[in-house]
Amino acid sequence: VKRSGDTGDRDQSDRGYVSLETAIAWIDAATRCLPTEQVSLCNARGRVLSEDHRAGSALPPCDRAALDGFAVRAQESVGASAYNPLSLPAVTVAAGDALPAGADAVVPFEHAQSDETGRILLVEAVAPGANVDRQGAVAAEGSILVPSGTRLAARHIGTLATAATLKVPVVRQPRVRILLAGSLRSQRHFDSNGPMIRVAAERDGGMIVGLVAVERNQSALAVALAATDADIALVIGGTGRGPDDCAAAALAEAGELAVHGVALRPGETSGLGQTGKRVPVVLLPGAPIACLWSYEMLAGRAIRRLGGRASALPFRPRTMTITRKIISAIGMTEIWPVRYGGAVDTVEPMPSFAEIGLMAAAGGDGFIIIPEPSEGYPQGAVVTVYPYEGR
């Protein structure tokens, strides 16, 4: 793990920032997958399977006809030809039927003719196993059909249901407590951040067990934090260095302040720590755009990890070309908004989040993560773009 001091960047170390990597390493060490609970299949969509689901029997459970035709014993067809048609006993089967005892191949209807005695005339030998779905060919008994850690979608639910499973073991949803530690000056931000972070946490699998405004003073916030018995607490607002910014001090009072100040833009004043009960806490800045990115890069990861999901951002990256240059500060991981460009696989950098705030997120198609040591990218650079879900 890189320490902030290693970058040699004045700006960052002067302010006591840790690198985003250091902050992430702290989160990864502080969060582990929650225990299992049983839920009904119909409520299991999006949940994370916590045990391997194995085939209770072989699939198919027996040798089955792969198509409609005559079930025969292949050995009896040896030597059949146009010059030497052979007459064989045969049983009519439909696709999916179990093969009758003794049969090991299926001849399609169009390749033979039956007579009234239940025999067919063959002019070509049949290989053992021809047109047969072998017992266990799809899955051996006990083989893994849906592995532990799978986020369950319709196709998995269908597979689980095939085994007549009514309840499935999934990772318990992380209980998330959100404390709004607003200031008088930025009162209007509460309304904005509360719903925004609530739905973001729900997207990541969290269950909101409280979204409450706390008086913005250190003792009140420390008491609220110390009392938290959720799986994670998020504090919104009061993370700056101003006289009425008490979130960091309150967390230190309630337990441990591990990180305050992350080389992340937007989101510089983010903090991390835990309460005396070892509940992990993420401090999110009160400015809406900083709150959003602090959530996305830090808190969201913690919630996903608690819930057994993949740690990575829930946006699938794509390689694209930028249509104009981006200038970014060295020593800060910077998140930059982009819009799809006119040409295929191009994106146009938008004015920065610092300039236009949430509008850049609401009006954009995705973002670029500019790493700490980078000064940005020239026009035409090929970069990794994270399109938002649904874009």
Added chain:
Amino acid sequence: VKRSGDTGDRDQSDRGYVSLETAIAWIDAATRCLPTEQVSLCNARGRVLSEDHRAGSALPPCDRAALDGFAVRAQESVGASAYNPLSLPAVTVAAGDALPAGADAVVPFEHAQSDETGRILLVEAVAPGANVDRQGAVAAEGSILVPSGTRLAARHIGTLATAATLKVPVVRQPRVRILLAGSLRSQRHFDSNGPMIRVAAERDGGMIVGLVAVERNQSALAVALAATDADIALVIGGTGRGPDDCAAAALAEAGELAVHGVALRPGETSGLGQTGKRVPVVLLPGAPIACLWSYEMLAGRAIRRLGGRASALPFRPRTMTITRKIISAIGMTEIWPVRYGGAVDTVEPMPSFAEIGLMAAAGGDGFIIIPEPSEGYPQGAVVTVYPYEGR
């Protein structure tokens, strides 16, 4: 719209199949976006905004300092230089503060020194507007911040909340009624298909208002369909041509059977129509893998359209290379399961859905859609792959 007969394909027209395009055109004509309802912001995640959300005032609402410094009148700095330092009246401002009356530029603290009289000494002229966020620069009053049709994510919720909006207008969720018309023979499929299609419909924004087993005879099913007052009904099972397959006849009795048999594999026996009350109905085959793909290619589209979502499949396509050939039947749109290959941007075709059923979906990473006129693809072909969500 291509009619099935146009393909000249014997297999398809012999069986009375319509092309997938024809089936989709029927769905598109039969479904339109539902009306608006108001929901609270905290419940709006994933819902589709049904009216443009516009800026109630300009953003920023006034000219604001872009950084901490001295607010000045730029005109008074004209002619300032190292040889001709000028003394100007100045007001200290913090980033985000409204500019004081008369000021039109901000000089950063580090570029000037103040004296006790509230004046600063400048050695360089300042341009009007320097370090000022102009009123309306982010958004003019009345401009669209979140357009109608947006599927709301955290960043939109935050933007809407900034305007102190408590309720937002969204498209009503489609009410989906699921009728299980099972046979005695395939009884175990009910358990599998019901939960699977339920969660698939929920993924597409549907609200399940009933998931009920109906006796498998034409009258009982016709009565259940005719009574439906949901926005869409799905019938699972009984779609084949066998003697106890009554779904198509029941739909015809309850209203109109528009399509029975689609050139889609898996999913050949799918059907489409509507009840006397003009409730659209999709008939899904009872075999689980055919049920899933009939849902994905037909019913899911109908539900998404009713709910105001994009019609297209909710899987983002990627261009990838296949590591071995695929042989597909001409005249059928075939869905083929794939797994990610060893090399970057490659996929390995799996045994077909016909061979291994739902296991191919649960164990795969995505699928390829092989169009009707295609015989498949050679090894190394570059194809469009639809990775499953989360893969």
